[in-house]
Amino acid sequence: MTIATRLQDRAQRLFYRSPAARRALLLAFARRVRGRGYDIGHLRVYQEADAVGPLQRDEALLMYGLCRVLRPRKVVEMGFLFGHSAFNLLQATGPDAHVYSFDVSQEAAQFARRHFRGIDRFTFVHASQTDISAELVGGGSIDLAFLDASHDLELNKQTFDRLVPLLSDGAVVAVHDTGTWRRDLMGPPHHAFLEESGQELHSLGDRVQHQRDERRFVNWITEERGGFSALHLHTDRVIRHGLTLLQARKPLPVDPESGG
DSSP states (O other), rough: OOOOHHHHHHHHHHHHOHHHHHHHHHHHHHHHHHOSSSOOOOGSSOSSOOOSSEEEEEHHHHHHHHHHHHHHHHHHHEEEEEEHHHHHHHEEEETEEEEEEEEHHHHHHHHHHHHHHTOOTTHHHHGGGGGOTTTGSSSOOEEEEEEOOOOOOOHHHHHHHHHHHEEEEEEEEEEEOOSEEEEGGGOOOHHHHHHHTTTOOOEEEEEEOOHHHHHHHHHHHIIIISEEEEEEEEOSSSSSOOOOEEEEEEOOOOOGTTOO
C-alpha cells in the first residue's frame, strides 16, 4: 500500500467515524463538492418533540427527501398555516416545480402575502380544501399532495374525491397526523393541545389519537375507495405525529421477454 493510499484510507475512516473530521474534509474539498449539497438549513428552526401542530423537524426532513426522490413538478398542500411546510416543499423541489397551498384562514393569507410575495414558484390559494379544482392549480396533473388542514373526516372525504381525478400517474398523497402519542412521553404542550381540542377522549389505552379523523380518513380510503396502498410512517419510540403515504395500487410493468 502506497503512502497516498494509506492517507486516503485514513481520511475515509475519519470521515465515517468523526463528525469534526467530516466537517474539516468537506471544507477542504468545498470546491469539488460545490453544487452537490442540500439546502436544509431551514429545518434547524423547526420543532421536534414539542411540536403539536405543524410538521415535526424529522417529518419535514422526510418530506424534503421524498421530493428530492420523486422530483414532482406540481405539489399541492392543504393547510398553509405559517408556511413552514410550504417553504420546505419549495426548498426541496426543482426550478421547474410549482407549489400551491390552500388555506381558508385570513391570517394565513396575510402571512403568505407578506413573506412569500415574489416567489414565482408558489401560489397561495385562499380557498377551502374542498374547492380544489384543475383551474385553481393551474391545470395539468398533481404529482404530490400533502393534506394537513381541516382534520375533519367529512371534509377530507370531499377533498379526496375531488383530488383523485387531478392526480398524475404514480402521484403520492401524504396525510399528516395519522399516528398516535404515547402518554408517558407527552409533555405540557401535548396535554394543553389535547385539552383545548377535546382529543383526550380518543384514547387507545396508553396512546392517544391526537387527530382521530385523520386515521379514520386513511382507513376510509383503503377500505371504501379501494385501489390505493398505504404506508404508515409511525413510531411510539418518540412523540411522532405520523405520516401516511398513499399511492394508486398497480403492478410494475415488466418486459414479458424477461420472464416476469
